[in-house]
Amino acid sequence: MSDYIVTYxxxxxxxxxxxxxxxxxxxxxxxxxxxxxxxxxxxEDEPEIPEAAALERIVKKYGTPEETAAAYRELEExxxxxxxEPVRRKKEPPRSRFLGVLVDxxxxxxxxxxIFSYITGVFYFCWAMIGMSLSLGLMVLVIGxxxxxxxxxxxxxxxxxxxRLVEALLGVRMPRRPVFSRPGISSWERFKFLLTDGMTWxxxxxxxxxxxxxxxxxxxxxxxxxxxxxxILRPILEYGFDLPYMMINTTAYYSPHWFMPIAIIxxxxxxxxxxxxxxxxxxxxxxxxxxxxxxx
Numbered sequence: 001m002s003d004y005i006v007t008y009x010x011x012x013x014x015x016x017x018x019x020x021x022x023x024x025x026x027x028x029x030x031x032x033x034x035x036x037x038x039x040x041x042x043x044e045d046e047p048e049i050p051e052a053a054a055l056e057r058i059v060k061k062y063g064t065p066e067e068t069a070a071a072y073r074e075l076e077e078x079x080x081x082x083x084x085e086p087v088r089r090k091k092e093p094p095r096s097r098f099l100g101v102l103v104d105x106x107x108x109x110x111x112x113x114x115i116f117s118y119i120t121g122v123f124y125f126c127w128a129m130i131g132m133s134l135s136l137g138l139m140v141l142v143i144g145x146x147x148x149x150x151x152x153x154x155x156x157x158x159x160x161x162x163x164r165l166v167e168a169l170l171g172v173r174m175p176r177r178p179v180f181s182r183p184g185i186s187s188w189e190r191f192k193f194l195l196t197d198g199m200t201w202x203x204x205x206x207x208x209x210x211x212x213x214x215x216x217x218x219x220x221x222x223x224x225x226x227x228x229x230x231x232i233l234r235p236i237l238e239y240g241f242d243l244p245y246m247m248i249n250t251t252a253y254y255s256p257h258w259f260m261p262i263a264i265i266x267x268x269x270x271x272x273x274x275x276x277x278x279x280x281x282x283x284x285x286x287x288x289x290x291x292x293x294x295x296x
Contacts, residue, residue: 110282121214231267
């Protein structure tokens with residue numbers, strides 16, 4: 001990479017200091033792709049022009065690092081994740097915060113993510129384990145290194161997909177584009193970069209970690225949701241479908257009439273607690289995803 005481009009990217013990173021790391025990653029990737037692609041095109045059209053002069057001409061059109069950073073800051077203020085936590089101007093009373101979760105779409109999106117994470121966790125874990133096992137097993141063959149390279153590259157794509165899920169359902173800003181990879185470099189250089197880049201192994205660790213996390217999230221969400229719905233729907237289940245709350249041998253046990261209001265109220269309270277719990281778990285997982293899926 002040209003020293004001029006490296007200097008430009010360092011200045012851009014400095015101008016974006018304090019911004020969200022995902023924004024910085026997107027901005028650096030966009031800038032590098034634009035500068036590198038425009039430079040290659042300009043040198044192809046005008047091979048006699050010096051590289052430094054070509055880059056100066058490109059930067060005049062693209063903007064200085066400070067101008068680019070200002071544009072990204074302005075864009076980020078207008079385009080936030082749909083389910084991002086709003087900036088609260090005043091503190092809400094405890095009752096509003098406790099009951100407000102029932103009408104908060106972020107709670108239900110987090111609930112869906114936690115339940116769905118069981119499926120994604122199994123898929124990520126299997127992909128990571130099978131891919132690594134086959135890569136190591138095939139290393140003695142000619143296709144071993146190419147297969148390993150494809151597997152490492154696939155981890156980057158899966159990290160981007162997972163990031164989009166996290167941003168869409170948990171409202172956490174994640175990278176919206178992959179890290180720029182310069183076209184034209186040899187396959188061996190690309191493989192060495194993927195193999196030695198710490199980000200690759202952070203993604204691999206995240207994929208492995210998602211199986212136990214997915215099981216934990218799924219269990220907590222389903223158990224709490226089941227008990228809350230059991231209380232809320234108790235009258236319908238017993239009076240409408242003749243389903244007892246307990247069956248021992250051939251003896252069916254039904255709830256007494258006076259217990260129905262208690263069951264409904266308890267179910268609603270547990271539902272509120274469930275939504276607060278899954279929302280809190282969503283925040284925690286968002287921090288985990290940001291720590292492991294965003295380039296340092």
